[in-house]
Amino acid sequence: MTLLLALTAGGLFAAGWYLMMRPSAVKLVLGVALVSHAANLAVFTAAGPSRRAPPLLPAEGLPPGTATLPVADPVPQALVLTAIVIGFGVLAFTLVLVHRAYQTVGSDDLEKMESAER
Amino acid sequence: MNWLVVLPLVIPLLGAAVSLIARGRAFQRGIALAGAALLLAANLGILAVVLCQGVLCVQVGNWEAPFGITLVADRFSAIMLAVAGIVALAGTLYALGTLDGGRERFGAYPLLQLLWAGVCGAFLAGDLFNLFVWFEVMLIASYVLMALGGQRSQLEGGLKYLGVNLVASALFLSAVGIVYGMAGTLNMAHLAVRLPVAGPPGLLSAAAMLFLSAFGIKAAVFPFFFWLPASYHTPPAAVSAVLAGLLTKVGVYALIRTFTLVAVQDVGYTHSLILIVAALTMVTGVLGALAQHEFRRVLSFHIISQIGYMILGLGLFSPLALAGAIFYIVHHILVKTCLFFVSGLAWRLRGTYELERLGGFYGTHPGLCAVFAVPALSLAGLPPLSGFFAKLVLVQASLEMGHYMLALVALGVSLLTLYSMSKIWTLAFWQPAADTPQSPRIAPHRSRGWLLAGAPAVVFAGLSIALGLGAGPFLEVCRQAAGQLLDPQEYIAAVLASGGYACS
Amino acid sequence: MTLTLAVLSGFLLALVVPWLPGLERRACGWAMAVLPAGLAGWFATFVPDVLAGTVVRESRPWVEALGIWFSLRLDGLGLVFALLVTGIGALVMVYSGAYMEGRPKNGRFYAFLLAFMASMLGVVLADDAITLYVFWELTSLTSFILIGYAHERAAARQAALQALVVTTGSGLAMLAGLVMVGLLAGGFGFGQWESQAAAIRSDAWYGPAVVLVLIGALGKSAQFPLHFWLPNAMEAPTPVSAYLHSSTMVKAGVYLVARLAPVLGGTVLWGGLLGIAGTTTWLVAGWWAVRATELKRLLAYATASTLGLLVLLIGLGTEQAIGAAMVVLVAHAAYKGALFMLAGAITHATGRRDIRRLGGLIRTMPATGALALLALAGMAGLPPLVNFVAKEAVFTAVWHQPGVWPVLGAIALLGGALGVAAAVRVAWRALLRSARISGPAAGKVVFQELAGPAVLVLASVAFGLWPGSLDGLLSPAVAAVRGQPAELHLALWHGPSAAVLLDALALAGGVAVVVALGPVVRRMAPVERAARFNPERGYALALGGVNRLAAWQTHALQSGKLPRYLRTILAAVAVLVLGTLAFRGGLAWGSPIQDFGIAELALCVLVLAAAVFVVRSDSRLAPSHARGGVGAGVALVYRLGGAPDLAMTQLVVEALTVILFVLVFYHLPRFGLEVGRAQRLRDLGVSVAAGTALALVVLSASAAPLDRQIAREYLQRSVPEAHGRNVVNTILVDFRALDTLGEITVLMAAAVGVFALVRLRMRETPSGGQNGDGEPAPTRLTGTAGQAASGLAGPVGRGERPATPGASSILHAAARFLIPVLVVVSLVMFYRGHDAPGGGFVAGLIAVVALALDLLAHGPDSSRRLLRADPRTLLGLGVVVAAGSGLASWLAGKSFLSGLWLGGGLGAAIGTPLVFDAGVYLVVVGMAMLIILSLAEE
Numbered sequence A: 001m002t003l004l005l006a007l008t009a010g011g012l013f014a015a016g017w018y019l020m021m022r023p024s025a026v027k028l029v030l031g032v033a034l035v036s037h038a039a040n041l042a043v044f045t046a047a048g049p050s051r052r053a054p055p056l057l058p059a060e061g062l063p064p065g066t067a068t069l070p071v072a073d074p075v076p077q078a079l080v081l082t083a084i085v086i087g088f089g090v091l092a093f094t095l096v097l098v099h100r101a102y103q104t105v106g107s108d109d110l111e112k113m114e115s116a117e118r
Numbered sequence B: 001m002n003w004l005v006v007l008p009l010v011i012p013l014l015g016a017a018v019s020l021i022a023r024g025r026a027f028q029r030g031i032a033l034a035g036a037a038l039l040l041a042a043n044l045g046i047l048a049v050v051l052c053q054g055v056l057c058v059q060v061g062n063w064e065a066p067f068g069i070t071l072v073a074d075r076f077s078a079i080m081l082a083v084a085g086i087v088a089l090a091g092t093l094y095a096l097g098t099l100d101g102g103r104e105r106f107g108a109y110p111l112l113q114l115l116w117a118g119v120c121g122a123f124l125a126g127d128l129f130n131l132f133v134w135f136e137v138m139l140i141a142s143y144v145l146m147a148l149g150g151q152r153s154q155l156e157g158g159l160k161y162l163g164v165n166l167v168a169s170a171l172f173l174s175a176v177g178i179v180y181g182m183a184g185t186l187n188m189a190h191l192a193v194r195l196p197v198a199g200p201p202g203l204l205s206a207a208a209m210l211f212l213s214a215f216g217i218k219a220a221v222f223p224f225f226f227w228l229p230a231s232y233h234t235p236p237a238a239v240s241a242v243l244a245g246l247l248t249k250v251g252v253y254a255l256i257r258t259f260t261l262v263a264v265q266d267v268g269y270t271h272s273l274i275l276i277v278a279a280l281t282m283v284t285g286v287l288g289a290l291a292q293h294e295f296r297r298v299l300s301f302h303i304i305s306q307i308g309y310m311i312l313g314l315g316l317f318s319p320l321a322l323a324g325a326i327f328y329i330v331h332h333i334l335v336k337t338c339l340f341f342v343s344g345l346a347w348r349l350r351g352t353y354e355l356e357r358l359g360g361f362y363g364t365h366p367g368l369c370a371v372f373a374v375p376a377l378s379l380a381g382l383p384p385l386s387g388f389f390a391k392l393v394l395v396q397a398s399l400e401m402g403h404y405m406l407a408l409v410a411l412g413v414s415l416l417t418l419y420s421m422s423k424i425w426t427l428a429f430w431q432p433a434a435d436t437p438q439s440p441r442i443a444p445h446r447s448r449g450w451l452l453a454g455a456p457a458v459v460f461a462g463l464s465i466a467l468g469l470g471a472g473p474f475l476e477v478c479r480q481a482a483g484q485l486l487d488p489q490e491y492i493a494a495v496l497a498s499g500g501y502a503c504s
Numbered sequence C: 001m002t003l004t005l006a007v008l009s010g011f012l013l014a015l016v017v018p019w020l021p022g023l024e025r026r027a028c029g030w031a032m033a034v035l036p037a038g039l040a041g042w043f044a045t046f047v048p049d050v051l052a053g054t055v056v057r058e059s060r061p062w063v064e065a066l067g068i069w070f071s072l073r074l075d076g077l078g079l080v081f082a083l084l085v086t087g088i089g090a091l092v093m094v095y096s097g098a099y100m101e102g103r104p105k106n107g108r109f110y111a112f113l114l115a116f117m118a119s120m121l122g123v124v125l126a127d128d129a130i131t132l133y134v135f136w137e138l139t140s141l142t143s144f145i146l147i148g149y150a151h152e153r154a155a156a157r158q159a160a161l162q163a164l165v166v167t168t169g170s171g172l173a174m175l176a177g178l179v180m181v182g183l184l185a186g187g188f189g190f191g192q193w194e195s196q197a198a199a200i201r202s203d204a205w206y207g208p209a210v211v212l213v214l215i216g217a218l219g220k221s222a223q224f225p226l227h228f229w230l231p232n233a234m235e236a237p238t239p240v241s242a243y244l245h246s247s248t249m250v251k252a253g254v255y256l257v258a259r260l261a262p263v264l265g266g267t268v269l270w271g272g273l274l275g276i277a278g279t280t281t282w283l284v285a286g287w288w289a290v291r292a293t294e295l296k297r298l299l300a301y302a303t304a305s306t307l308g309l310l311v312l313l314i315g316l317g318t319e320q321a322i323g324a325a326m327v328v329l330v331a332h333a334a335y336k337g338a339l340f341m342l343a344g345a346i347t348h349a350t351g352r353r354d355i356r357r358l359g360g361l362i363r364t365m366p367a368t369g370a371l372a373l374l375a376l377a378g379m380a381g382l383p384p385l386v387n388f389v390a391k392e393a394v395f396t397a398v399w400h401q402p403g404v405w406p407v408l409g410a411i412a413l414l415g416g417a418l419g420v421a422a423a424v425r426v427a428w429r430a431l432l433r434s435a436r437i438s439g440p441a442a443g444k445v446v447f448q449e450l451a452g453p454a455v456l457v458l459a460s461v462a463f464g465l466w467p468g469s470l471d472g473l474l475s476p477a478v479a480a481v482r483g484q485p486a487e488l489h490l491a492l493w494h495g496p497s498a499a500v501l502l503d504a505l506a507l508a509g510g511v512a513v514v515v516a517l518g519p520v521v522r523r524m525a526p527v528e529r530a531a532r533f534n535p536e537r538g539y540a541l542a543l544g545g546v547n548r549l550a551a552w553q554t555h556a557l558q559s560g561k562l563p564r565y566l567r568t569i570l571a572a573v574a575v576l577v578l579g580t581l582a583f584r585g586g587l588a589w590g591s592p593i594q595d596f597g598i599a600e601l602a603l604c605v606l607v608l609a610a611a612v613f614v615v616r617s618d619s620r621l622a623p624s625h626a627r628g629g630v631g632a633g634v635a636l637v638y639r640l641g642g643a644p645d646l647a648m649t650q651l652v653v654e655a656l657t658v659i660l661f662v663l664v665f666y667h668l669p670r671f672g673l674e675v676g677r678a679q680r681l682r683d684l685g686v687s688v689a690a691g692t693a694l695a696l697v698v699l700s701a702s703a704a705p706l707d708r709q710i711a712r713e714y715l716q717r718s719v720p721e722a723h724g725r726n727v728v729n730t731i732l733v734d735f736r737a738l739d740t741l742g743e744i745t746v747l748m749a750a751a752v753g754v755f756a757l758v759r760l761r762m763r764e765t766p767s768g769g770q771n772g773d774g775e776p777a778p779t780r781l782t783g784t785a786g787q788a789a790s791g792l793a794g795p796v797g798r799g800e801r802p803a804t805p806g807a808s809s810i811l812h813a814a815a816r817f818l819i820p821v822l823v824v825v826s827l828v829m830f831y832r833g834h835d836a837p838g839g840g841f842v843a844g845l846i847a848v849v850a851l852a853l854d855l856l857a858h859g860p861d862s863s864r865r866l867l868r869a870d871p872r873t874l875l876g877l878g879v880v881v882a883a884g885s886g887l888a889s890w891l892a893g894k895s896f897l898s899g900l901w902l903g904g905g906l907g908a909a910i911g912t913p914l915v916f917d918a919g920v921y922l923v924v925v926g927m928a929m930l931i932i933l934s935l936a937e938e
Helices: A002-020 A025-046 A074-105 B002-021 B025-053 B075-098 B101-105 B108-124 B128-147 B152-183 B188-197 B201-219 B227-231 B237-262 B267-290 B295-316 B319-350 B366-380 B386-400 B404-430 B447-469 B471-486 B489-497 C002-019 C028-044 C047-051 C076-099 C106-125 C129-150 C154-185 C190-195 C197-202 C206-220 C229-235 C238-247 C249-264 C268-291 C295-316 C319-350 C366-380 C386-399 C405-432 C447-465 C468-482 C498-515 C517-530 C535-557 C562-584 C598-616 C622-640 C644-665 C677-703 C709-722 C727-735 C737-759 C785-789 C809-832 C840-858 C860-867 C871-891 C912-936
Strands: B056-060 B069-073 C056-063 C068-074
Touching: A002 A025, A002 B152, A002 C562, A002 C598, A002 C622, A002 C677, A025 A074, A025 B152, A025 C598, A025 C622, A025 C644, A025 C677, A074 B128, A074 B152, A074 C644, A074 C709, A074 C727, A074 C737, A074 C912, B002 B025, B002 B056, B002 B069, B002 B075, B002 B108, B002 C737, B002 C871, B025 B056, B025 B075, B025 B101, B025 B108, B056 B489, B069 B075, B069 B108, B069 B489, B069 C737, B075 B108, B075 B237, B075 B319, B075 B447, B075 B471, B101 B108, B108 B128, B108 B237, B108 C737, B128 B152, B128 B188, B128 B237, B128 C737, B152 B188, B152 B201, B152 B227, B152 C562, B152 C677, B188 B237, B188 B489, B201 B237, B201 B267, B201 C562, B201 C677, B227 B295, B227 C562, B237 B267, B237 B295, B237 B319, B237 B471, B267 B295, B267 B404, B267 C535, B267 C562, B295 B319, B295 B386, B295 B404, B319 B366, B319 B386, B319 B447, B319 B471, B366 B386, B366 B404, B366 B447, B386 B404, B386 B447, B386 B471, B386 C154, B404 C129, B404 C154, B447 B471, B471 C056, C002 C028, C002 C056, C002 C068, C002 C106, C028 C076, C028 C106, C047 C076, C047 C468, C056 C129, C068 C076, C068 C106, C068 C129, C076 C106, C076 C238, C076 C249, C076 C319, C076 C447, C076 C468, C106 C129, C106 C238, C106 C249, C129 C154, C129 C206, C129 C229, C129 C238, C129 C249, C154 C190, C154 C197, C154 C206, C154 C229, C154 C249, C154 C535, C190 C197, C190 C249, C197 C206, C197 C249, C206 C249, C206 C268, C229 C238, C229 C295, C238 C249, C238 C295, C238 C319, C249 C268, C249 C295, C249 C319, C249 C468, C268 C295, C268 C405, C268 C517, C295 C319, C295 C386, C295 C405, C319 C366, C319 C386, C319 C447, C319 C468, C366 C386, C366 C405, C366 C447, C386 C405, C386 C447, C386 C498, C405 C498, C447 C468, C498 C517, C562 C677, C598 C622, C622 C644, C644 C727, C644 C840, C644 C912, C709 C727, C727 C737, C727 C912, C737 C871, C737 C912, C809 C840, C809 C912, C840 C860, C840 C912, C860 C912, C871 C912
Parallel strands: none
Antiparallel strands: B056 B069, C056 C068
């Protein structure tokens, strides 16, 4: 499973970054979205996921002294959840920033957006 | 006294939240000022306590490390916090004096406070993922501040800034996950204990490369710095000053923290790589500055070359060198913020940042000349200002360790820096103003603005002189901080051994 | 303390002066002279003690960590220079009063002149290498400002910049050398150095250190090949030239060489370098002095030439040589200072600076002419002026130099002759020869301009007649330089000797050169042609080269195009990571097919396929939907990996993101826009390489054996201590609540940002001022004044808006039915979140979906009515609630954000973590609605 997921994450990174390198600002946004998926997946995968029950416990809690985890590791899940939310906020802002840049510059061509650096 | 450590987060967060609820402009201005003042007080308090009592830490949520999140203030963090507090107050004053009504109404002050929160959080975080979160807080605030106003140049600069830093964030996040996947923990003190025995060292070095790239982008080192000269000259001076002063240095902080505490398994490899990066950063940065003709773009490129010096200190990895790096960070934050303030003042007088169109200030505004000359010369490393000792320490450290080329580069770059600064001086201050100065951008009745905008610059110039004349004691503090970094036992013990709330 | 005061007094006065009135008046020159004169007198009182061998020392720690002390010492050498600096300082101040009469900005002029004097005193009194360097650079800086006095003229600016670059540049080299010596000696005190001289001279670093230090010294003293800045520095007002660039600052290098002679001197390297540099400068500059026609430039070359002589003498290092050097120092200061001031006076009066356009001054301006004639006699070294004594001492020293005396003799003869020639030429062309020039070559010279020169000329006569009076002053200096006691016996006439003969020959030679100048110049023509490639040219070329390199590099790197930036960065990342993996190892595969499932395979293929579609599609909305497909696929992957909360969150986020994309992309164009195939392939290569790098690292990390102690801890403590069965949720709102606090802060900032982006639209300000500092807002906000007045202060909405086009009756019905359901679901999700998948974030987003549905059905205003509160209030409120729940526990004496619980049992448990989650709920609703409403109402 990890091999698959690692490859998927890598593929998403590649796709996202390729999109971010396009001259079109709109594709930049799409790329950003893919890259954030990729990063979340990377975190999820690096912790060595496996098909286990979700970390939901019975009312009496976890019987102590269990060597291996009976359920999936909740830590990467918590991290990814936070990351998803942050990514969402940033993506929303990026989307609107691109939108405004398009309106102001009159084109979504990133190569044209260099007036400030001339 | 540990509770102090929470204040740098709570004060600005509540300040921002409250000024979103009650949205009156005057109220926002008041909250911003009060918040910044309180923040400075809290951070100075932390510094005082840390200097006399040692590492401060809070186990947030009362979950003892490494299970909860720990907020730690060692000497290095405390120093950075104090400087951040100073910049926060100065930046707020300058904004109060110069910022236009539109930006004020649309949330400049809450965003600035969120920026403070993010920066302080990054300095305090004792947990890798928490560091990521505060980095994001800082970044999103800076993204918005960068674009706030929606002028074309701002949108273009903001887009580049955003695009590049998103790559950094993705790398940082992945690196955090990878480290957890190797060591099963996120608490940095705990990582320092665990990583040596976790996973193959080569893999750790690869992860270290991810940190180097992620933080290198935020710190604007070669070859990651492009976003900085593309964006820092586009927002109002009030914004670009605090960004230029603080943000890249947070990246440097993160580099130093990770490469002294977490990624120290293969110093011979990683840190000599850092040395190469440092040299290239110094050179490319200063050359970039020489090619510019716009006040703030010159300054922006100088940020890059100066970052090179700080990284040099990290790469040399000797007590003296690290002390020099810390000294350099503090010096540079003060000086660079001041120079951006001055550029803004020049803009208010002439309505342009183009050096060729500025000019004649030597005759008309002697005060402005003084407030520019001090930080400019300090940046170039002329004695007896702070910049001189900052450079001297690093040069001495590199000679001590037989890195003659690096010493040569450091000295050569400081000569070019002086050349570029005196170019600004001769163009903007000596050369007679090209065309008749345009109508000042500031309505005359807002003379109050001049006081608010000028005072921080004057104070910072004074601080640079003070740091130079008082270099001895301050360098001593930096040496102690560097000692703590190079021998992290005290840090680790304070974080891990502490039983929950009542620690250190 | 007293010495420190003596040094600082100049700085302190300099701080006051600019605010003084009446500085444009002539008389203020006398006032300014008070401090220097007083200091001179004060230093004079030390002469007996110093002769007796006492050395005054003061020092206090400065940067102990580096072994830097702020320490001063007054010994024989220092005393001579201190007297020069202050004495001539006083005369120059008097002179300035007349020369600068009625000019503006005199306050700053006098301030910098005083600051320079103080810095120069610091240099000659410093007893610590870094202390010396500090003052050294301060002299360079004050000199920069003073050269650029007439900063309206480009020439002045250029000259100032050149002087600064050359002197500070060489100064930096010197700094490196000093630091090296300091590291060898374990400190920077000169005393320390002298005590360890032997060890230092024998160290491998000695060679480089000497070279570096000498670069600094020779650059400052305008020695070949770093001499060229001095003639150009004559752009400065005459008082400055007389003071800085003839008698004091340019002698700082000579001083440093003398000061360090006991430490670094006495070796072949030392003597050789000084000898070569000194000789070259002595002769080359001497020749240029003969050729020059512009008065001040001529004097500047003559100065450089004399400095060369001094350097050579100190390089020789014998007692006679050092003694000669000291006499030359005094003599030169006297006649050259006088000549500069007189030259200024003459130019002032006649408005002419070229000796070819002057003449007969001895008749037209008798007093000035007479003084000038005497000073030139001094320059030529005629008896009974002190320079005659000096030259005799020089020839004696040269004559008695073992081994090399024939060579040196010849050189000395030539150098002496050139010096004489320059003097004779000026005397003849400007003073004696009757004026052949049209117009009145005469003008009025006020007494105050002649006072200084008169004093100096008198002094050189007096010291010439009674040279013995200098013995007491100079002997200790010689002793200090040679590091052993010395006895100087100067006399006007030692009886016939080789020295006298040489001197006579030099005189004759000089006169001959002037008489036969034409033929001589023709002879020298080829040499001068060769001199076209002079160091100044090199300086210009180097500077131009640096600037071109800078322009090229910046154009190459800082292209202004984001795609290129990203390509470079990602390429670097790929190289760093892959290279590390390749050279440091660390790749690990683990067991790739552990619990490998067909479902995973299918999902991953689906995800990647969707991604590829996004990459390839050119249409407007399709790719953003495909992107949603990617998100959904990833969500299912999370579900398979045992993460229902993630799956749920991801799905809801996707739903919301699609709404945003639709709202925004509605306005955006089809993006056919693309680059050439080659570049596409390069981009593809870079991104694939970077992606591979991350995939490999992730894979290796996941393969590493993992101690899940932390996770186990959470699982075991979640129920008993965090009162929650959904461990992910307990982590988010309790164990790691601080992360979540930061997370909702991000949401808040993002929402405010979107709102501002949509609403606040300032015009680009003209003329590069790329921002709207301080400009009154309403004029800079497009749209209505009402809108301008809004912002955070005003309401979000403005005016009624029709429902979104295409809102069908079905949608209305669906909305009426769905919205209540969704609200209920959201509340349930929120409550159960602590024990089952759900929680504040998901619950909030579900509520948002309900509101969004209403918006689509009935338009923004309806949904705002449904929301009841302003979204920004919700945002702020949410953060306040979340942070407040943490502060509550803090006030209760526990750590920030630690849970407080009412009632122990599960389910019934109500605690601050739930309040915290409520805060999250509020923030999410506020954030999403602020964004949606802003976009919908745009």
